[in-house]
Amino acid sequence: MKTDGAYAAFKAVAGLMAICVVCASHASAQSDSSSDVLKGLKAPSSPERPWLPPDMTGFAGVIKAKGEPEADPQKDYDLAELIDLAERANPETKVAWEQARQSAAAVGIAQSEYYPLLALRATADYVRQPVPVPVSATTASYLDLRTEQAQPVAALEWVLLDFGRRKSGVLAAKNQLLAANLGFNARHQEIVFNVQSAFYEYCKARGRIDVAQSALNSALNVQQAVEERYKNGLATAPDVSQAQQQAASATFDLQDVLAKERDAQVVLAETIGLTPTVPLHVVDFSKLPVPTNLEDSVEQVIDRTLKQRPDLLAQVALLRENEAKIRQARSAYYPTLAFEGTAGGSFDNAQMKFLDHELPSSYTQQPVWGVGLTLSWSLFDGGARKHKLELARAEREATQHALENSRDKAVSQVWRAYTDTRLAISRLDVAQVLVNASDKSYQQTFEAYQNGLSSLVDVLAARRELSQARYTQLDTRATLLESTAALAFTSGDLGPQLLERKIWRPEN
Secondary structure, eight states, rough: OOHHHHHHHHHHHHHHHHHHHHHHHHHHHHHHHHGGGGGEEEEOOOOSSSOOOOOOHHHHHHOOOOOOOOOOTTTOHHHHHHHHHHHOOOOOHHHHHHHHHHHHHHHHHHTTTTOOOEEEEEEEHHHEEEEEEEEESSSSEEEEEEEEEEEEEEEEEEEEOOOTTTHHHHHHHHHHHHHHHHHHHHHHHHHHHHHHEEEEEEHHHHHHHHHHHHHHHHHHHHHHHHHHHTTTTTSHHHHHHHHHHHHHHHHHHHHHHOOOOOOHHHHHHHHOOOTTOOEEOOOOEEEOOOOOOOSSSSHHHHHHHHOOOHHHHHHHHHHHHHHHHHHHHTTTTSSSEEEEEEEEEEEEEEEETTTEEEEOOOOEEEEEEEEEEEEOOOOOTTTTTHHHHHHHHHHHHHHHHHHHHHHHHHHHHHHHHHHHHHEEEHHHHHHHHHHHHHHHHHHHHHHHHTTSSSSSSEEEEHHHHHHHHHEEEEEEEHHHHOOOOOOHHTTTTTTHHHHHOOOOOOOO
């Protein structure tokens, strides 16, 4: 019965190993079956001809698989609704979120090194060993020894002392997570700013359509008036041709603006994360409120920028991460002390045969265990630790210089956006006065021309001035909105606004 028990233990351990091999083979077979396109893959045969790809249907299916929230074709979206749609549809937010989740997992990996490692180990072997034995002075034979052994044990390894190596690793991972979370928020702000910019450009293009249509109507009115005067003998043929040329030019300008409006709509859809084929309607440009003053000075805005802009704070976190990596590289010069222990059982069966006589088999079933401390101290590694420390220091210095460069650029960006906003605010009222004056001038000049008191050249010039004034007012309004959005983005003020909307952020 004891022999049967050892044999059963031996078979159990061997069967477990066989199952592991079969599972690994099955997983490999599944992987091979899903990558038929890689079978027989070679480099192009020559540089003169394109490479003929195999059947890539499976790859194309992955590309086509896209679930996106569709825009409501019956709805006029305002800017806040477009931003909400972009945060749900744009894949860049999902990429940044997954990167933050990866950093969170890295923190868990670093913290797991504080815990002991417990593993189950099993060995099973069958050995036949012939041993030569002298029988007499002239005769020799051998002893046929056969053994079966199975030994399952639980092994425990726990690092007790490493002079701050694990602590530095956890600190580096946490700073990396902090940088990833800040980068996630920065990506949200970037997407929001891009949507704002594309939205304002699209609205400006739509507004230019109205201005171009108004200019065309004015040109047609002038053409009609000139033709009437020509019929009555009060205008010349060159006057008619000039009026017709102005109307044709206004028609061309309208078509050009329509094409730019289409391009602006495509850019807006791409910025949101929608395909250009998705119908998208937005609110009227004239309904957007515009700021009338700047409450804070540029110095106050710059000071606030350095405290809250997420990309700058993320670089500070990366700087702290590299400093932790330096401490981790230094700790590699010190030893580690670990506790090791094993506990399990040994099942052995031995049988001997000598001179055709089979001796009784011997069976043992005993517990095995052991505990101890292991001190490991690397004395020579070919300079690996030295170079790793130099690499960590270089990365830290590079991050420091990058942070200083980003800080200087951020200050310049804030100053430029602030001055652009202030200038646009001051120009907005002037643009309105210019439109009113140009409209009054055109109306009076056109009326005078109809009464024979003004020339066609004066009418056409007044019409062009009115169209240019309307374009100037439209561009000034759009520039003010764009510079305001740029100021909120470059200063980091966009972040608190998004937090008030309770954007979805990854858990630490």
